Amino acid sequence: MKKIPLLPRYFRWIGLGLVLMFLIPTALYLLKENSILITNYPRIKGVEIMPFELSFSTFAVLGGNDGPFEIINTEMSLTLQLLSIFLGLSFIAFTKYKYEDEMINSIRLYSWSWSIISFAIFNVLLIAFVYGSWYISLAFLSPNIILLLYIIIFRFQVFKMNRRLAHEE
Known part of the structure; x- marks a missing residue:
């Protein structure tokens, strides 16, 4: 049997902690209109994807005037939210x-296949029916949706397998 390189089991708890940390910046953002997470942050020059980006002023350019990065004063809660939930779901x-x-490996493959198929259907519906800033927001969550679908399908299939084995005994 070929072994799949996987993280040790305790990473599941680290991942759960990171997913729960996703809730802290979200709660702060919803409770306060003024975010406390505004800070200086480097970004690639000329890239302005989000319409609600708080680019107040450019302070310095890394690597001279011709460098690829600039420092902006921006609100970091969205970045921290996306990073913590992506890393947390990846660890899980x-x-x-x-x-x-071999059975768990088979369930992993089955779960990955169905998560990709489900995401493709979700993406087609997203492209067809969602526009504007909602589309951009949901498009940023795409990697998280694939991971979340995989985790749900994998856990459900393992639950079904364990239940079937318990009934056979």
Whole structure:
């Protein structure tokens, strides 16, 4: 059996902590209209994707005037939210299961396949029916949606397998 390189089991708890940390900046953002997470942050010059970006002023340019980066004063809660939930879901998705065998590997492959198929359907519906800033917001969550679908399908399939094995005994 070919082994899949996976993270140790304790990374699942680290991932859960990171996903829960996603809720803290979200709660701060919803409770306060003035964000406390405004800071200087480097970005690639000339890239302005988000219409609600708070680019107050450019302070310095890294690497001279011709460098590829500039420092902006921006609100960091969205960046922290996306980073914490992506890393958290990645840690949860790529950790070893309690008993790794061929059946678990088969369930992993099945779950990845169905998460990609489900995401493709979701993406077609997103492109067809969602426009403007909602589309941009949902497009930024795309990697998280794939990971979340995989985790849900994998856990459900393992639950079904364990239930079937318990009934056979």
